[in-house]
Amino acid sequence: MKPSIPRGTRDFGPAEMQKRQYIFDIVKANFRLFGFAPIETPSMENISTLTGKYGEEGDQLIFKILNSRIHESKEDKKEELRQEFDASIQRPYNTELLTEKALRYDLTVPFARYVVMNHNKLAYPFKRYQIQPVWRADKPQKGRYREFYQCDADVIGSDSLVNELELLSMMDKTFHELNIPVLIKFNNRKILSGIAEILNSSDKIIDITVAIDKLDKIGKDGVIKELAEKGISPESIEKLKPLIDLSGSNEEKLKVLTQFLSHSEIGKKGIEEIYFLLDHLRTIAIKHATIEMDITLARGLNYYTGTIFEAKANAGTFTPSILGGGRYDDLTGIFGLKGLSGVGISFGIDRIYDVMEELELFPESINKSSTTKVLLANFGKAELMHCLTLASKLRTAGINAEVYPDVVKKIGKQFEYADKKQIPFVGVIGSNEMEKNTVMLKDMSAGTQEELNHDQLIARLK
RNA sequence: GUAGAUGUAGCUCAGUUGGUUAGAGCAUCGGUUUGUGGUACCGAGGGUCGAGGGUUCGAGCCCCUUCAUUUACCCCA
Numbered sequence: 001m002k003p004s005i006p007r008g009t010r011d012f013g014p015a016e017m018q019k020r021q022y023i024f025d026i027v028k029a030n031f032r033l034f035g036f037a038p039i040e041t042p043s044m045e046n047i048s049t050l051t052g053k054y055g056e057e058g059d060q061l062i063f064k065i066l067n068s069r070i071h072e073s074k075e076d077k078k079e080e081l082r083q084e085f086d087a088s089i090q091r092p093y094n095t096e097l098l099t100e101k102a103l104r105y106d107l108t109v110p111f112a113r114y115v116v117m118n119h120n121k122l123a124y125p126f127k128r129y130q131i132q133p134v135w136r137a138d139k140p141q142k143g144r145y146r147e148f149y150q151c152d153a154d155v156i157g158s159d160s161l162v163n164e165l166e167l168l169s170m171m172d173k174t175f176h177e178l179n180i181p182v183l184i185k186f187n188n189r190k191i192l193s194g195i196a197e198i199l200n201s202s203d204k205i206i207d208i209t210v211a212i213d214k215l216d217k218i219g220k221d222g223v224i225k226e227l228a229e230k231g232i233s234p235e236s237i238e239k240l241k242p243l244i245d246l247s248g249s250n251e252e253k254l255k256v257l258t259q260f261l262s263h264s265e266i267g268k269k270g271i272e273e274i275y276f277l278l279d280h281l282r283t284i285a286i287k288h289a290t291i292e293m294d295i296t297l298a299r300g301l302n303y304y305t306g307t308i309f310e311a312k313a314n315a316g317t318f319t320p321s322i323l324g325g326g327r328y329d330d331l332t333g334i335f336g337l338k339g340l341s342g343v344g345i346s347f348g349i350d351r352i353y354d355v356m357e358e359l360e361l362f363p364e365s366i367n368k369s370s371t372t373k374v375l376l377a378n379f380g381k382a383e384l385m386h387c388l389t390l391a392s393k394l395r396t397a398g399i400n401a402e403v404y405p406d407v408v409k410k411i412g413k414q415f416e417y418a419d420k421k422q423i424p425f426v427g428v429i430g431s432n433e434m435e436k437n438t439v440m441l442k443d444m445s446a447g448t449q450e451e452l453n454h455d456q457l458i459a460r461l462k
Numbered sequence: 463g464u465a466g467a468u469g470u471a472g473c474u475c476a477g478u479u480g481g482u483u484a485g486a487g488c489a490u491c492g493g494u495u496u497g498u499g500g501u502a503c504c505g506a507g508g509g510u511c512g513a514g515g516g517u518u519c520g521a522g523c524c525c526c527u528u529c530a531u532u533u534a535c536c537c538c539a
Contacts, residue, residue: 007531057537106539134539139463141533148539210537310539324539348539379497415499430497444499 008138008146015369020353022366023178024131027151027347030174031129034166036153039128041110047102051093053109053334055302060092063103063135063146070098103135107152108303108331108344115156116335124157124340131349143320143351154344156332161276163343164307164327168277168291169284171311171323171345176288178352179361182322183290183314187297188274189304189326191257194267195243195295198260199236208232209298212244220244243295250278250293257295273307290314305329309345313355322351370421373400373461374441377414379430380407386434390427390454397458418444425461 005011012020031038044065051059070081081097088094104110107130115122131151140146153170155163168184175182196205207230211223218226223244227237242260246253254271261267274293281291289311297310306327312319325345332340356362374394376387387403394401402423404414411428418426428440428449439457442449452460 004530055537061538136538138538140531144538150539321539346539351539377498409496411497412495412499417499419499426498428497432497440497442498447498447500449498 006146008140008144010145010147013369015367016353018366018369018371019356019362020349022362023349023352023356024149024151026177027174027349028129028131030170030177031151031153033173034127034153034170036127036129036155039111039114039130040132041104041107041114041130043103043133044101045104045110045113047096047099049113049335050102050105050109053303054105058105061136061138062105063137064094064099065101065103067098067100104132105136106134107132107150107346108154108328111152111154111156111344112331112342113335115340116332116337119337122157125155125163126157127153127155129153143318143354145350148348148350151347151349152344154342156342156344157340159329159341161273161307164277165280165284167309167325167343167345168281168286171309172284172286172289174347175311178356180322180352180355180359181290181314182288182311183292184309184311184323185292185294185297186274186277186307186309187294188270188307190266190270190273190306191261191295192270192298194261194264194270195240197264197266199232199239201232201236204230204232206298208240209296212240213296213298215244215296246295253293253295254278270306277307303328303331306341307343313359316355316358318355318358320348320351320355322348322355324348368422370423371400372402372421372423374402374425374427375414375418375421375423376401376403376427376429376439377411377418378404378407379411383429383431383434387427387429390429390439393454394458394461397462399458399461415442415444427457 047062047064050062054061070078073081084095084097088098111128111130115126129152131149133147133149135147138144138146153167155166168186171182171184192205192209193202195208196202199208201208208227211226211230214226215223224237227240228234232240242256246256254274258268258271261271278293297308304326306329308326309324310321311323312321323345325343327341327343329341330338331342332338376391378384378387384403384405384407391401391403404417408414415426424444426442426444428442430440433439433451436451438451438453440449440451441457441460
């Protein structure tokens, strides 16, 4: 049998893990620096926890888990199961008779569930980070996987826009440390709601923003055509024209918007919030990222209600969104806990990896498959035991060391192993060295070697 | 869902209008070298050409079906 893995999933070898870990470490360090504490939640949730939170399209991308041991059901139940199975082939959902559990689709909804279940134990505002895989039953493509990691940081129980500022600052710092030139776009759902209010078509707001978002790709006429196809009235399209044409600096765009939304309370609130963020960007000293307001930024997840964020690499040809996030006023409400506002972001580490790979941003030092500093090569059983003692001495000194565990005919094999694993030094211990209590240390890249006693060896490798 | 591309050795891929025993590089193993890898040279093993059917004297190549992978649209990290 030829082995394979499910599509949209990947194995990660040591060399890839080294680089992935590098990203995780930087992200995690920044989460901690900004006061976020870690939690983890189960890979699977009750399906009722997840459905209805991600919009119609999102719901269909949830990976469902078939109920276990259905073969043990009583006979009358089996008939019911059969009917449900037949029915579920005809429609895009099935009941909990077949599926009670599902793999998590993101980390935000499980977080909301966690907050509700642990309400009395938490100190608000509660700041948590969470780095775990999520699963989506999407069709895989470049930069789109069925299993991928999200790195979330959310603060819940505070409606202050200072949280948004802190998150912006954290994004800037993190991407700076990763050395990724980044464009952070932000918008406010209240503005989108305002636009819908003015046009009197709140149900079409997603269609409208999606259409406007395509301006770059299909041009102004294309956008207008798409709006018409989505059932937007000609009068509304006429009204929208200044927004389609929106360009210039953040200030110029806001001026147009302010006028457009002058009769929408919620729209005006959105503008106020955006001004707050823009006014204080200087305070938080964004050093690296380009920050841009973009009223076409909509984001699919339907729980966002305020600020929304998205980041893309600002270089290269492969520029998928590598971070998303936003504010949700009432995510815990559906789980019965009202009045907790939250805001959070999610780094998409798999795409960050792909982008960094394309732009060759991984530092040389981590670009190898092993962290071993020295391999102790041996010539026989007695030498091998001697190596073990020396290895533990090296490790006590904090030097990553490994011992070649087999006694082999050709010593070259051990050098070959070190070479393949890119181990920089090989310590050779034969009977000569053992007698003198020394090591013949070879520098693998230079090809040179010198005989050292144990103290010299440690000093040399430190 | 819609459209395109690709399936040949463990991996990456060649393979001429259809014509003897299907090739290369890398990897593996052995040797040149029984105290030295990466470089060089010599040799070896390894294939139901994704699967099934059809056309033909003859199919890796043409036709049909099917499965898998992949890219784009939609949406998203």
